[in-house]
Amino acid sequence: MSNNPKRRLSADILQTDLDCITALKAIDGYAPSNPADTLAAIAELQTRVSAAEERELHAANAYAAARNDAILLQKERHERVKSIKNQVRAQFGNDSNEVAAIGLKKSSERKAPKRRSQAEGNGV
Structure with a gap:
């Protein structure tokens, strides 16, 4: 077993502990010398664990609900930003400074497509 206090115990160990506590309840005459080991003390500890x-x-x-909310809102924002970019293109044109201001390339800054030769097109 790890000495790391933040590392969880395995499910098997936790179940074995619960089984031990259940079995202890059926033992008549159990009287430990350590008061922390009494049935009442372990029952109170089990209540705190639960x-x-x-x-x-x-x-x-x-956390899962907050994460889902954040993801949905991020996606909604992304859709709005895409719409905004389209609106800027429509209002100011694809070659405007406004298009560049929102992080898009002006159409004049794009490279013209190059023609491929017949050999390149066939993968030779």
Whole structure:
């Protein structure tokens, strides 16, 4: 087992711990010398673990919802920006300074397409 306090225990270990606690409840006469090992103490600790796991689940669900909201809003913004670019092209023309100002190439700055020879077109 890792000594890293932030590393999670495996599902097998967690289930084994729960099985041990369940079995401990059926043992008559269990009287540990350490008060932290009493059935009442472990039951209280299990309650705290369950509450922490529930808080973690709610936080994970909230994170997933917030992430989905952010993604949807980013996509919506991207669609608006594409529309804005089209509007600038339509209003000012493809060769305008306004088109360059929003990060697009002017049509006059584009290279003219080069013709391929017959040999290049056949992949030879």
